[in-house]
Amino acid sequence: MAEQSLSVFKTTSYQEKPNDHELSFGRTFTDHMFLMDYSEESGWHDARITPYQPLQVDPAAMVFHYGQSVFEGLKAYLSPEGEPLLFRPQKNLQRLNQSNERLCIPQIDEDFLLYALKQLIQIEKDWIPTSEGMSLYIRPTVISTQPFLGVAPSTNYTLMIILSPVGAYYKEGINPVKIAVENDYVRAVRGGTGEAKTGGNYAASLKAQEVAAQDGYAQVLWLDGVEKRYIEEVGSMNVFFKIGDEVVTPQLNGSILNGITRDSAMALLRHWGYHVTERVITIDELYTEYEKGNVLEAFGTGTAAAISPIGQLDWGHKEMVFNNGETGHLAKNLYDTLMGIQYGKIDDPFDWVINVNTAVSTKVS
CATH class of the missing domain: 3.30.470.10 (Aminotransferase class 4, branched-chain amino acid transferase, N-terminal domain)
Structure with a gap:
């Protein structure tokens, strides 16, 4: 250039x-x-x-x-x-x-x-x-x-x-939110602009969020735009589930934003020894695992909140309450650690943080 x-x-x-x-x-x-x-x-x-x-x-x-x-x-x-x-x-x-x-x-x-x-x-x-x-x-x-x-x-x-x-x-402290699974509206589809951070994606999400808010929900869980089966994002955040010993997040597929907080959370979890999997996960699978008692936590990741625990997820008439509606151990540890690193209060093992006062040249080519 x-x-x-x-x-x-x-x-x-x-x-x-x-x-x-x-x-x-x-x-x-x-x-x-x-x-x-x-x-x-x-x-x-x-x-x-x-x-x-x-x-x-x-x-x-x-x-x-x-x-x-x-x-x-x-x-x-x-x-x-x-x-x-x-x-x-x-x-x-x-x-x-x-x-x-x-x-x-x-x-x-x-x-x-x-x-x-x-x-x-x-x-x-x-x-x-x-x-x-x-x-x-x-x-x-x-x-x-x-x-x-x-x-x-x-x-x-x-x-x-x-x-x-x-x-x-x-x-007033990190608090779990109540989420509705969205079955009618679509945020993005593979081949569209879902993996880009562009205004149209957010405009497309407003109607579903408006309807959900009227029904008492903080956000919606987005399913894929074709089959309405595969979990994609929660509101404008990436989403994670702790299912047994596995921490699952939907794999990037062209309609899911590649979140920096998502990537950071995965790195921290693996650093701590957790088994983290990026894969397709359907809402049916999630509910089946929930019925077995295997879904221990759910949370979203994003810049604004860092970590947002999900206390309840409603899919039609089916209700899933995670960790008794309270913030889980994993979400709390991730939140505390990310915030500690971002504010320079704890060790940064990944060299993620940049000091703005670090000397830089006056002209860059």
């Missing part, structure tokens, strides 16, 4: 930062953002950190009409020594490019983007909340900006990274 440099333009009007206890998810944004543009003539260019501001986008921009966009989600954490930390950011940037490939968006220099992200975090370090369990949410996004109403890949794009301080996901 062509050599890139990063320009920095500081704001002249700083916001008053909210108190940590006032924070909710995704409603407060920091003083600065990162932007970079793409054109066929210049490739990715004009990388810059600027004051946070609205975008000027043509009403005919292709993103509004054909949905050609991708995004990522990760967090920055504050160590006990006050150092800003990132958890496996390279994996998020690799996945961003995998999503780009599926959506016909040009590839991005991952090393340069990590460099730019670290510069942005250094500038906004004081926005990382200091209270227990809080963090700075990071949202990279790419949108197609060519003003054209023809159905084809865009020739112009904008990449942005915005930051949002967020409160602890579990304000």
Whole structure:
């Protein structure tokens, strides 16, 4: 790729930062953002950190009409020594490019983007909340900006990274949730965009989640879009089941997102000596094993919550209650360990955590 440099333009009007206890998810944004543009003539260019501001986008921009966009989600954490930390950011940037490939968006220099992200975090370090369990949410996004109403890949794009301080996901401790198995609506199918992190997947999930919430459920368990038998994801998270001595998670099949927390959970479980299997698992098999008393725990994994234990799963008129509706030993250990590593409080045997203050070059090719 062509050599890139990063320009920095500081704001002249700083916001008053909210108190940590006032924070909710995704409603407060920091003083600065990162932007970079793409054109066929210049490739990715004009990388810059600027004051946070609205975008000027043509009403005919292709993103509004054909949905050609991708995004990522990760967090920055504050160590006990006050150092800003990132958890496996390279994996998020690799996945961003995998999503780009599926959506016909040009590839991005991952090393340069990590460099730019670290510069942005250094500038906004004081926005990382200091209270227990809080963090700075990071949202990279790419949108197609060519003003054209023809159905084809865009020739112009904008990449942005915005930051949002967020409160602890579990304000009163980690709690199991009640989930409904979704039998009517479909989130994604193999060959579609399910393995890409693109907005259309989430738009397709909203109706089922809305209906489930009206019935008192926190989320839905997605089955495959063809036979409605194979378990795929839970809400916007990957899902795990402890069945006897085996920990099972659905194998990646083209319609399931390759979660970084999923991968981290599997690595930790194997490190601890658990037998972890990525395979197809049907809702029928799960219920049969539950009836035998073999399903000991169920939980979801994702960036926002890290680990979300499932206390109850309802499949039509069939009800499955795991671990008496309480958080299981495995989910609790995974949650405590992941959070401990992310905040730099416990040993990191995998070298997952990056200190943002680590010296980097001022220009990356």
